[in-house]
Amino acid sequence: MRAADALCEALKAEGVEHVFGIPGGANLPTYDAIYDAEFTHIQARHEQGAGHAAEGYAKASGRVGVAFATSGPGATNLVTAITDAMLDSVPTVFITGQVRTDLIGTDGFQEADVTGITLPIVKHSFLVTDPRQIPEYIHAAFHIASTGRPGPVLVDVPQDLSRADIEYEPAEGRPNLPGYKPPTEGNIKQIRLAAKALANAQRPVVYAGGGIVNADASAELIEFATSDKLPVTLTVMGLGAFPAPHDQWLGMLGMHGTRTANYAMDNADLILAIGARFDDRITGKLSEFAPRAKFVHVDIDPAEISKNVPAHIPIVGDARDVLAKLTREYRALKADSARLDDWWKQIRAWQAEYPLGYEDSSDSEIKPQFMIEAMYEATEGEAIITSDVGQHQMWAAQYYHFSRPRQWINSGGLGTMGFGLPAAIGAKVARPDDTVVCLAGDGSLVMVCQEFATAAVHDIPVKVFLMNNGHFGMVRQWQELFWDGRYSSVEMGDSPDWVKLAEAFGWTGMRCADKRQLKDAMRATLDAEGPALLDVQVSKTENCFPMIPAGAAARDMVG
Amino acid sequence: MEAGTPELVKLEDLEASRALTGRKHVLSLLVENKPGVLARIAGLFSRRGFNIDTLAVGPTDDPDVSRITLTLDGAVHPIDQVTKQLHKLVNVLKIRDMEPDQTISREMALFRVQAAVDGRAEIMHFAEIFRAKIVDVSRRTLTIEVTGSNDKIDAFERMVRPHGLIEMARTGEVAIARSRPDQ
Numbered sequence: 001m002r003a004a005d006a007l008c009e010a011l012k013a014e015g016v017e018h019v020f021g022i023p024g025g026a027n028l029p030t031y032d033a034i035y036d037a038e039f040t041h042i043q044a045r046h047e048q049g050a051g052h053a054a055e056g057y058a059k060a061s062g063r064v065g066v067a068f069a070t071s072g073p074g075a076t077n078l079v080t081a082i083t084d085a086m087l088d089s090v091p092t093v094f095i096t097g098q099v100r101t102d103l104i105g106t107d108g109f110q111e112a113d114v115t116g117i118t119l120p121i122v123k124h125s126f127l128v129t130d131p132r133q134i135p136e137y138i139h140a141a142f143h144i145a146s147t148g149r150p151g152p153v154l155v156d157v158p159q160d161l162s163r164a165d166i167e168y169e170p171a172e173g174r175p176n177l178p179g180y181k182p183p184t185e186g187n188i189k190q191i192r193l194a195a196k197a198l199a200n201a202q203r204p205v206v207y208a209g210g211g212i213v214n215a216d217a218s219a220e221l222i223e224f225a226t227s228d229k230l231p232v233t234l235t236v237m238g239l240g241a242f243p244a245p246h247d248q249w250l251g252m253l254g255m256h257g258t259r260t261a262n263y264a265m266d267n268a269d270l271i272l273a274i275g276a277r278f279d280d281r282i283t284g285k286l287s288e289f290a291p292r293a294k295f296v297h298v299d300i301d302p303a304e305i306s307k308n309v310p311a312h313i314p315i316v317g318d319a320r321d322v323l324a325k326l327t328r329e330y331r332a333l334k335a336d337s338a339r340l341d342d343w344w345k346q347i348r349a350w351q352a353e354y355p356l357g358y359e360d361s362s363d364s365e366i367k368p369q370f371m372i373e374a375m376y377e378a379t380e381g382e383a384i385i386t387s388d389v390g391q392h393q394m395w396a397a398q399y400y401h402f403s404r405p406r407q408w409i410n411s412g413g414l415g416t417m418g419f420g421l422p423a424a425i426g427a428k429v430a431r432p433d434d435t436v437v438c439l440a441g442d443g444s445l446v447m448v449c450q451e452f453a454t455a456a457v458h459d460i461p462v463k464v465f466l467m468n469n470g471h472f473g474m475v476r477q478w479q480e481l482f483w484d485g486r487y488s489s490v491e492m493g494d495s496p497d498w499v500k501l502a503e504a505f506g507w508t509g510m511r512c513a514d515k516r517q518l519k520d521a522m523r524a525t526l527d528a529e530g531p532a533l534l535d536v537q538v539s540k541t542e543n544c545f546p547m548i549p550a551g552a553a554a555r556d557m558v559g
Numbered sequence: 560m561e562a563g564t565p566e567l568v569k570l571e572d573l574e575a576s577r578a579l580t581g582r583k584h585v586l587s588l589l590v591e592n593k594p595g596v597l598a599r600i601a602g603l604f605s606r607r608g609f610n611i612d613t614l615a616v617g618p619t620d621d622p623d624v625s626r627i628t629l630t631l632d633g634a635v636h637p638i639d640q641v642t643k644q645l646h647k648l649v650n651v652l653k654i655r656d657m658e659p660d661q662t663i664s665r666e667m668a669l670f671r672v673q674a675a676v677d678g679r680a681e682i683m684h685f686a687e688i689f690r691a692k693i694v695d696v697s698r699r700t701l702t703i704e705v706t707g708s709n710d711k712i713d714a715f716e717r718m719v720r721p722h723g724l725i726e727m728a729r730t731g732e733v734a735i736a737r738s739r740p741d742q
Contacts, residue, residue, distance in 0.1 A: 115595065119602045124649045127595070144649065179591060179652045193568060200567040269570055294573045303643035310575030333567070 003131040003161060004033035006168040010138035012038055013170055016066055018057060018429050020050040024070020025110060027097030029162040042429060042458050045450035047074050049422040051081020055090045056426030059409045060384060064146050065426060070097040072110030080416060082152045083121040087413025088237060089214055091150035093141045100160040115156050123151030131164035140175040148182025149301040150214055183300060186317030191325045194296045194313045199335035201270035203343045206230050207253065210237030211275015211299060217320035218405040224327040229340050231347055233261040235276050236397050237412040244401035254282040255548050256394040259354035262554035264347060265290045274298040275319045278308040288553035298322045356398050364514040368467055368538045372399035375465055378522035383435040386424040388444030389415035391473040391544045396439050418447035424462040425455050435526060438464045443472040443492060452505035455531040463525055464533040466498055469540045477543045498535040508532035580633035585664055585734045588627040589653040596650045603644055609636050613731030628733045657734050664734035668712045673723030674701040685718045700725060
């Protein structure tokens with residue numbers, strides 16, 4: 001069998017139904033094989049778009065996302081998406097074409113050392129040196145991408161090797177990877193120790209992150225938190241893993257989190273961190289982060305434990321397994337819930353004093369926060385929401401009350417502008433029955449607007465609600481607050497005309513600049529046939545609050 | 560406390576382990592003998608800001624496996640974090656943080672020193688004290704091979720430097736665990 005056909009067979013054996021990509025010279029044999037493949041190939045219009053679509057697919061479904069690119073510039077265009085998948089632990093496999101083996105190292109046409117370029121941004125990578133490795137590496141890549149802490153795996157396939165003839169037999173059992181043994185079960189002694197510490201804690205906080213989503217541990221998290229009255233906060237990556245309407249929910253924590261969540265961290269005596277990694281957007285000034293707390297840190301990646309904040313009780317393991325055991329052990333201790341009464345009194349006082357809020361307009365002006373609230377109502381809180389990075393992302397995190405995991409798909413770690421639209425395309429392909437809305441920033445959307453064509457041509461009915469403030473809004477906010485209002489290159493003017501642009505790509509385009517008509521306009525966009533964009537003209541200079549200034553402590557929140 | 564006892568853990572008794580050990584560490588890694596493995600390890604070190612003091616790579620008794628011995632300063636780097644990051648590399652099979660008193664470690668170095676007739680006898684005398692070998696000789700220079708702990712090599716360097724050290728090449732340490740007496 002031709003090795004490129006074996007590649008497709010291996011993908012089929014991994015259960016692949018959809019892939020995203022762009023053909024080119026070096027992956028011509030692979031695309032010739034794709035011509036006959038049983039999975040659906042969705043042609044993107046830029047490799048970054050293919051990469052983010054694969055991420056959106058993976059984040060919406062929990063399955064491995066796959067993207068193809070040719071050698072050289074095709075592959076380097078994937079770099080942002082690969083890095084994004086690394087930072088947010090997204091199970092993805094990227095398959096790149098490489099120049100012929102006799103050209104490698106000669107600066108051949110469209111040659112780039114993609115394995116070298118991507119070394120620091122992949123969970124693992126394979127450069128094929130023998131055609132028989134092609135199916136073997138595909139299976140290994142899927143195994144590595146999807147187990148342990150998920151992440152991106154690159155397989156770089158030289159053109160001549162993918163044309164070679166090989167004996168192909170379907171792989172059986174696990175790939176042979178002697179150096180790869182991801183942990184699974186948490187150590188029961190450590191879990192017992194954590195349960196006992198928790199039973200003695202007066203001011204505990206459960207701080208959970210994207211690891212809960214990746215481990216499908218949302219039900220276990222809810223079960224654990226409600227086995228007593230434990231307050232819960234989530235990172236931006238974890239939103240939805242604990243339902244926002246819940247009585248024990250403190251809101252998101254971190255730079256634009258709620259005061260309640262951040263003050264609770266600041267005053268806690270025991271913090272249970274689960275599937276979260278103490279990012280600087282969470283901790284602020286590290287030396288003043290949660291100064292009264294002892295830390296239980298549960299993570300599947302041992303290297304995350306004590307990386308930024310030293311753990312008092314480290315537990316390496318899968319969040320789902322650890323939470324189930326922790327709940328059992330904690331219940332057995334029959335801790336007295338009344339010990340938390342004072343703590344809850346304090347939390348309720350913060351919630352009453354510092355609710356999330358904004359000053360709404362008294363005329364037709366659309367405040368961006370109002371836009372998110374309208375979006376929540378128009379979608380009945382049920383849509384899958386994707387976003388880019390920036391103010392709109394933070395407002396969505398604050399005002400769209402996510403109630404289930406995989407409902408919120410955003411670029412958290414890398415903070416990638418332009419993530420939202422292609423991720424929405426991927427999410428819609430994975431979850432065709434869900435309403436998928438890309439809440440876009442105008443700065444971000446223009447960076448990937450070629451992907452309008454992808455949705456139009458493949459008839460993928462995503463909806464874009466564009467929060468259009470004519471600025472790189474978050475950068476403008478920082479220049480206003482921390483750089484003396486010296487606005488440097490943050491204004492974007494009136495270009496493009498988004499309605500015309502959407503229509504040019506074959507989308508339905510609409511515009512709204514009056515808050516009284518906003519919900520109706522949103523409903524019309526959602527009801528429109530096929531992909532549709534609503535250009536929402538919001539206040540141009542609204543700031544996102546509250547905020548912990550970079551490098552400050554939680555108690556120094558402003559706004 | 561035994562597992563399963565009803566007593567609770569007092570929070571004030573909990574301590575986090577210290578990140579810095581304050582001493583030199585010798586890490587012995589067994590890695591798959593595949594292209595690019597050293598680049599992955601070197602890349603990890605530079606990306607995470609870890610500074611390698613010495614690095615030695617060579618084959619083992621198994622042709623599919625190479626050994627990398629590297630030394631790091633535990634006063635500057637959290638060794639625990641370094642080893643955990645290394646463990647994440649798929650091609651790294653085994654990592655051993657060698658215990659100093661249970662480890663034999665050696666380094667080899669070559670020194671080319673100025674050795675005019677009047678100073679030559681003294682240098683040869685040093686070489687004898689250090690059980691070093693003279694491996695090359697010319698009218699004005701001696702080339703000396705020294706093997707030992709890296710302290711010993713540092714000491715030899717201090718002795719010959721005043722005579723005029725022309726060039727020095729050191730291998731970096733390699734290490735192996737001591738056998739137990741009953742083995």
